[in-house]
Amino acid sequence: MSVMTYIGAIGAAQQEAMSADPRVIIIGEDVEANVYGTTGGGKQRAEQGDFVQQFGKNRIRNTPISEEAIVGTAIGAAMTGLRPIVDLSYSSFLYMAMDQFVNQAAKNRYMFGGQSSIPVVFRSAMFYGLNTGAHHSDRPYPMFMNVPGLKIMAPASAYDAKGLLRSAIDSDDPVLTFEAVPLWGAKEEVPDEEYRIPFGVARTRREGCDVTVVGVSGSLPLALQAAEDMAARGVSCEVIDPRTLVPLDTGTIVRSVLKTGRLVIAEPAHRTCGAAAEIAAVVADKAQHALVAPIKRVCALNMQVPFSPALEAQIYPTRERIVAAIEAVCADQLNAENRRVG
Amino acid sequence: MKISEKLARETLLEMQRRMLRIRLFDERASKMVKRGYIPGTVHTSIGQEAQVVGACMALKSGDHMTGNHRSHGHPIGMGSPLGPLMAELVGKATGVCKGKGGSLHLADYAVGSLGESGITGSSIPIAVGAGLSAQVLGEDRVALTFFGDGTANQGVLYESMNLASAYKLPVIFLCENNFYALSTPSHTVTGGRIVDRAAGFGMPGVRVDDGQDVMAVYDAVAEAVDRARRGEGPSLVEVMTYRFREHSEGLRINVDYRNSEEKQFWTARDPIVLFREALIAAGIATAAEMDAIEAEIAQEVEDCASFALESPDPEPSVAFEHLFTDAYDLEDVL
Structure with a gap:
């Protein structure tokens, strides 16, 4: 290696x-x-x-x-x-x-x-x-x-x-x-030797049981960081990188949601008609019965990208926005956790 | 018309056969549109046969061609058999594209026809790519792309001409100038002469003023092809011609955008009649022999129409094939 x-x-x-x-x-x-x-x-x-x-x-x-x-x-x-x-x-x-x-x-x-x-x-x-x-x-x-x-x-x-x-x-x-x-x-x-990764096979970057977090491209490392934050608070995140968007490995995502019952999707593209919208629709279709909370999308805002360093970063998903989305779908669990800790 | 001495008799007769195939195929297709056998519409090459065949016959086996919306003549000019072409127009399983392309998107890779295009100009860089692959792989082949006088104002043509010239690619840009971009007289929306634009890209530009003369078209394109094969790069050939029919079959335009004097002038210069007379005058063939060729092609066209009409419809599942080369999950795709 x-x-x-x-x-x-x-x-x-x-x-x-x-x-x-x-x-x-x-x-x-x-x-x-x-x-x-x-x-x-x-x-x-x-x-x-x-x-x-x-x-x-x-x-x-x-x-x-x-x-x-x-x-x-x-x-x-x-x-x-x-x-x-x-x-x-x-x-x-x-x-x-x-x-x-x-x-x-x-x-x-x-x-x-x-x-x-x-x-x-x-x-x-x-x-x-x-x-x-x-x-x-x-x-x-x-x-x-x-x-x-x-x-x-x-x-x-x-x-x-x-x-x-x-x-x-x-x-x-x-x-x-x-x-x-x-x-x-x-x-x-x-690896030092040549290798190939097939299209249409997602990579589960972190296993967990409370919430599925799908991270696309540059939002994936942020999703992993958010999962780390949530682990400290007693929430176990399963983080999935689809890696290819066409074909899209919907099976891995759906199976994960069947296990966790919750889904957050983070991606750097605009929200309307984005990859997150497609993933959300597939999960709503295939795993609706397992969902215990609404699906949350954390995407770039539906607006242009401003130039100034003081303005740009807030447009895209951040670790904090992903944490907030996970908190929103795991509210019940966090309350229970707080009661246990308190 | 001067008959080239370099061409064998059989080649000359084949030129006339291919022009006749285009004429009779398109006449038949026009009728089949009118009678509802062909869905949608078609754009005929009637009147432009010399411009198409003179260019295609200057190519040889292994060369490539891309075309445009006036789309039947090009593969026929390359030697594509008529049955699968007509079946494609009708939308049958035996169509050259299995009924998935239709009139506007004919392609027959067996004869080097890489595809016609419903978007004008879209297939021009495809031919440049065929030229690039020939150059990189060291293969002795050229690529020719047909486009109209209307498309001569698409930006992609100039990006393509520049790239082909900078790389010295074996490409022939063939402008079929029939004077009209649909109903718009092209001189009213075009600055300067199309042929002169070649100079701006450092490539030769040749204009064939009488595109009804198949020999003149052949000679001009053959020279450009020779140059391309010698590694000297691309050329632009502009051929002045005329379509005898409306832009597309069934189209009714209330404004008489082409005056009758002009129409009479050009229709009197029917490329098939002109070549027939020239061949007879030069002693290449007798009138009886030419009559026999015409009868032979008429039969071929009858047969292709019967073949198309009697062929089965494609199975519905064919609609779901050829999205990708490898297996894909229809559940995911649809």
Whole structure:
């Protein structure tokens, strides 16, 4: 095992995939100079050089600032023999290529009766909480969950980021990654050998019996912290990271709620029609009889992201907001606990 | 019309066959829309056959093509068999896309047809991607994308032309200029000439003023294809042509946006009649031989219509296939 950062794990997965398969290429703005830190070669850089030196400019390609053409070209290349990884850097830039995502990537295989497969990965990072203002701070994965035909991963740790990205590159379908920039520096032990994590399998990060807390992407570490806080107060939280949003492992979440009877969902996207809304609806459908409290969502407020450091943080889920939601659904239990302690 | 000496007789006759296939297929499709056999509408390539076939015949096996909403001619031009195409228009199980694409979304990967597109301009970068894969993998193939004069004002075209030029990709951008973006005369919404825009991207731009002359279209596209195969990058070919029918079948536009003088001028330049006469005049084929070819294609179209109408409907479960390549849980998806 080695300790790796979240962003280092992404770079390592890309390097493994590039080495394993000559059909894998990386295209995007500024990938040659490793501006975003995932084409640099990691620890071996001193001996092996960066990705351009390792794999050549035929396979590591800077693009013009033309998201629609970049995305469409990658789709066409994937339909004709390559397995491109497209680095779109900021998730907000995906909007520039909306037609290509929705009408080409998502629909071609279906519309053409299965004639095409589209093995392409579109990587983007959610730069929220970093005072980059409204244009650069979006967490737009729910919009794409609403488009059938796109697979979506949103890892919350280095181990998951690496293993999921390898599966994404192996997939014959288009995959969008939404990486959490606030977690880029977060470290985790990662196996030294190559490994893959299947899509559609949630990871239970903490077992518990009183309340299920689902944490998506950057909200997962906050959910773990909130669980720690609640444990000190006698509330046992089961914390689940869905890891991929399409496909979504509803089974693991539903089974957990059948056990706990309570559900809190935290995610950095806007509340309306978000991943939390979808998870809440599935649980209401499949586990309503087990629920002993209303389902609570802790999401970004339905408003724009302000620039000032004095304003921005309160927009997103925080450890405190997640604690408050858990308190709300566990009120009975907390009262009982207080009586016991008192 | 000057018949190319470089082309074998069989190739020349195949050009006429493919133009006839497009004409008769689309005439039949138009009738089938009117009679309710084809749901929705179709956009015919009637009048534009030389522009389509001249371009497609300049490609070879292994090359790729993407198209647009005027969508039947392109796969037919690439050599796609008619039966599965007509069955797709009708929505049958035997359709080339299993009844899931329809007229606007035909694709036949067996002949390099990567897909037509209901969104104009959307399939342009797909062809650029086919050019990129050829370059990265070192494969000897090119990609051609068809788009109209209306789509020439979509931003994605220029992003695509720039990217293809910067990477020197083997791509041919083929503008089928039939003068109208649906009802809007394109010169009223277009600055300058489309062909001149090639220069801005450092690529050759060629305009074929008589797009009813299949030889002229072929020669211009063949030169662009040769250039692409030599690794010299993309080209823009603008072909001036005319659609003989309305934008789409069944569409009624009360304003007479195309004057009768113009219509008469172009309909008198029927590409199939012109090529037939040129082939006979050059001694390539006799009138009787051309008649026989026309009868042969007429029969082919009759057969494709019968095939489509007699084919079974798709099973309802087919609607739930091909979302992803691997297994997925329908319970979760639906």
